[in-house]
Amino acid sequence: MTYRVLISDPLSEEGIKPLRETENIEIVKNPGWDETELLENIDQFDALLVRSQTQVTRPLLEKAARLKIVGRAGVGVDNIDLDAATENGIIVVNAPNGNTNSAAEHTVAMIMSLSRNIPQAFHALKQKQWDRKRFVGVELKQKTLGVVGLGRIGAEVAKRAKGQRMNVIAYDPFLTDEKAEQMGIKRGTLEEVLQAGDFITVHTPLLKETRHLINAEAFELMKDGVQIVNCARGGIIDEDALYDAIVSGKVAGAALDVFEQEPFTEHKLLTLPEVVATPHLGASTVEAQEIVAVDVSHDVIRFLEGKAVRHPVNLPSIPSEAMHQIEPYFYLAEKLGTFIIDLANEVISEIRISYSGDLSEIESGPVTRNAVKGILKRYLGSRVNDVNALYLADRKGITVSESKRSARKGFTNLITIEVIGASGSRKVSGTLLNGLGPRLVRVDDYQVDATPEGHMVVIQHIDQPGVIGRMGSAFAEHNINIATMQVDRSDVGGNAIMLLTIDRHLEDKALAEIALLDEIKSVTAIDL
């Protein structure tokens, strides 16, 4: 199969080499489509790679019937509708580390441009004005830098500011006193940071909670003559409030790399001499562009090869060591899920998944998603995958719960999936046997031992002499070869179960005839 990858923003050619060198990948790079053309063509692609220009909207994702993965060559994913991606089972990956350094360096360049009026002085000189008085600056040494958002970039900016002998105070909900002390900076509340900074720089993502975080009230709290830097996202600072604060003299200068609406050629903030600006260049270095493109290319390749991605945005990220440990259980969980929903054969309202033995200590979320995927596949077909499995379960009103027990119950690892519908509960357990792979070891309360694959039949019957023989003959009459057979019973002459694996699908007609035999309570065909 050939996967088609659309690259709709300018990505480093060097960085996408891994994609170019992968055999079954065909790349369409920068076809120059406008929004409408993109919408018209998106259903031909399995993967979409973007930077910040392409708006990956809900209508686009809903139209993208083949799309499996969106790769953001950069950090911010505010141009991607993550809810719509998740609902449509499309994984979003980004490249969170590749441009940290470049964005931090750009921020420092912006702070220094402000402190020494470099862009304005250069501009005046170009206009043939040798004006030394107008462009007297301030030193950074012993000034205070207020950092709002001390993540990867904020922390790098803080380190560099210390190199300029600035005092740094930062606000981030995850910043602890220990971490602040280790970095030689001060931790403050948002208000304290706004009040203390001679320069204030923001480095949060653009979220509902951070939109207009820096607004008219925030400017009120700041020192007179404060200087503002935004190399994170337009929208974190309220541009109208910033304009007013500059015109009123409260804010002495602002350096902006990002804007609420991009791109633009005219902006009211750019009419002010106190404002210096760049057109979203924070990550625009040869080095950063190469690294982010390499990082997303690798994740797209990993994903298309069925491997776990390194930087998922709409799935929790699992460290590779933990992933290595849990990946073998994905297949088992999915098969158990499909087995139990076929056996229950009714609309269910609840899924309970329990992990015991060694599995009580694993990061079980991804295994649970595979189990739920196995169940929902029967309702929703290939539309369901591990990105949207839990979302779709929730939307169908099915509750999913997990429990863990360290007790071994005869197996070093055991997954039990119980589904609950109007007629009660059905459950199945499976294990991963060392060297033997996945095994189905319990159906309801009966012990069995079978590989969960191929064509299986579960027969509930009364434990009586001759049943097994009659069953063998019935399958022979329909020319169906029985490959394996397991039998277990509750007590002598009581309820019993037969688990068969057969060489081909059991058609409805044969199933109905077998179900009519004496002592047979039910026959369920399961194709895994």
Ligand SMILES: NC(=O)C1=CN([C@@H]2O[C@H](COP(=O)(O)OP(=O)(O)OC[C@H]3O[C@@H](n4cnc5c(N)ncnc54)[C@H](O)[C@@H]3O)[C@@H](O)[C@H]2O)C=CC1
């Ligand atoms: N101008 C450019 O070209 C670039 C811009 N960016 C922007 O910079 C942003 C930050 O990037 P990273 O540092 O890599 O992300 P990060 O995820 O490492 O750091 C973001 C930090 O913001 C903090 N935060 C979230 N909400 C907050 C709030 N309400 N108040 C204070 N702190 C809050 C988080 O706890 C986190 O520590 C990205 O989301 C992106 O939008 C990133 C790269 C390049």
Ligand SMILES: O=C(O)CCC(=O)C(=O)O
């Ligand atoms: O792709 C770009 O140049 C923008 C980078 C950016 O804003 C980000 O990584 O969040």
